[in-house]
Amino acid sequence: MNDVFEKLLARPLEDIADNGFSAGVVRRITAARRQEGWLTYGVIALAGLPLLFAVPWPELSAAVARLLTSLASAEHVAAAAAVLALTFSFEKLIHEH
Amino acid sequence: MSEEYLTRRAAEGDASAFAALVRSHQSRLRGFLRRMTRGDCALADDLAQETFLEAHRKIAAYRGGGSFAGWLYAIAWSRYLMEARRRKLEPLEEDDVSTPLPSPESTSALRLDLEKAMARLSPRERAALTLCFALELTHEEAAVALAIPIGTLKSHVSRGREKLRGLLYSWKAEAVS
Numbered sequence: 569m570n571d572v573f574e575k576l577l578a579r580p581l582e583d584i585a586d587n588g589f590s591a592g593v594v595r596r597i598t599a600a601r602r603q604e605g606w607l608t609y610g611v612i613a614l615a616g617l618p619l620l621f622a623v624p625w626p627e628l629s630a631a632v633a634r635l636l637t638s639l640a641s642a643e644h645v646a647a648a649a650a651v652l653a654l655t656f657s658f659e660k661l662i663h664e665h
Numbered sequence: 666m667s668e669e670y671l672t673r674r675a676a677e678g679d680a681s682a683f684a685a686l687v688r689s690h691q692s693r694l695r696g697f698l699r700r701m702t703r704g705d706c707a708l709a710d711d712l713a714q715e716t717f718l719e720a721h722r723k724i725a726a727y728r729g730g731g732s733f734a735g736w737l738y739a740i741a742w743s744r745y746l747m748e749a750r751r752r753k754l755e756p757l758e759e760d761d762v763s764t765p766l767p768s769p770e771s772t773s774a775l776r777l778d779l780e781k782a783m784a785r786l787s788p789r790e791r792a793a794l795t796l797c798f799a800l801e802l803t804h805e806e807a808a809v810a811l812a813i814p815i816g817t818l819k820s821h822v823s824r825g826r827e828k829l830r831g832l833l834y835s836w837k838a839e840a841v842s
Contacts, residue, residue, distance in 0.1 A: 590684060593691075
């Protein structure tokens with residue numbers, strides 16, 4: 569009796585076939601991660617929203633316009649842009665042939 | 666691949682390493698929880714899923730001090746306790762050992778009877794016996810998993826064994842092949 573009892577007690581639990589269980593767990597983990605990601609972006613967006621009202625938009629856009637105008641009228645910037653444009657066109661030509 | 670490697674990779678965010686850990690532990694964990702829920706497969710599988718999800722959330726904190734299985738069963742046990750309290754499944758210290766079970770006629774009947782007898786033990790005794798015998802955790806690992814001192818674990822084990830013996834006293838040795 570003792571032997572039988574000890575043997576049975578120490579017998580491993582019966583194997584349970586996976587049958588999609590592990591895949592289900594992985595799916596739930598992926599879904600939870602995605603949800604956490606959205607939550608993080610949402611919190612960041614909400615936290616950043618008040619900043620939009622604090623930005624001095626007219627002054628900022630005027631400064632950007634001034635910068636662009638000065639860049640367009642600068643000779644060395646124009647030369648650099650021309651070199652870039654020529655390089656891209658030349659590269660495109662090589663690819664086509 | 667070794668379990669140590671898999672847990673390290675999983676802690677670093679490798680999803681396929683964690684999936685491999687789930688595959689290698691799912692059968693034993695679900696078996697443990699089925700025994701704890703007295704054969705309620707749906708509830709046991711829900712608890713097993715929750716256990717793995719919690720393990721995934723906390724795996725970065727797992728430092729490999731004890732076995733991964735022991736750490737997993739600790740989560741499973743706490744999940745089971747929460748669910749048992751929520752559903753008022755059964756009092757944690759209460760058992761039902763008043764009447765012995767009839768003698769089994771075959772090995773499979775014997776196994777079934779063991780499950781029936783196990784179901785009559787208190788949850789702590791059932792968990793202690795399952796972790797120490799069927800799942801082969803050391804006493805130290807089982808005590809950590811159940812969050813109890815090792816002396817308490819040993820007394821749960823010996824009390825549970827005696828109760829099981831009493832329940833199954835009518836067994837015949839020849840019933841086991």
